[in-house]
Amino acid sequence: MFISGIFIAIASLPLYGRVLSWFSPVSYAADLLYKGWVQGLLRRAHDVVMLVAFAAAMFALSVIRMRAWNK
Numbered sequence: 001m002f003i004s005g006i007f008i009a010i011a012s013l014p015l016y017g018r019v020l021s022w023f024s025p026v027s028y029a030a031d032l033l034y035k036g037w038v039q040g041l042l043r044r045a046h047d048v049v050m051l052v053a054f055a056a057a058m059f060a061l062s063v064i065r066m067r068a069w070n071k
Contacts, residue, residue, distance in 0.1 A: 006030050025054040 003010075003017050004026035010018055021027045032047040 003027065004030050025051060028054070 003013065003021045004024050005021065006026070010021050010027065013021065028047045028050045032044050032051065035044055035047075
């Protein structure tokens with residue numbers, strides 16, 4: 001949550017923090033909420049695509065995990 005840009009601006013993070021923020025879905029959600037109101041959702045398509053990709057990946061991993069657990 002601290003690398004997502006909610007509490008500390010991503011631009012002020014060190015390089016490793018900025019790289020880690022690419023892998024945080026919260027940073028895309030925060031960016032979408034912050035900039036989506038001003039620019040509109042169509043201009044923030046990258047954030048929407050990344051959030052859908054994170055959701056799909058987490059869902060796929062949970063299905064795989066549940067299938068393995070139920071065997």
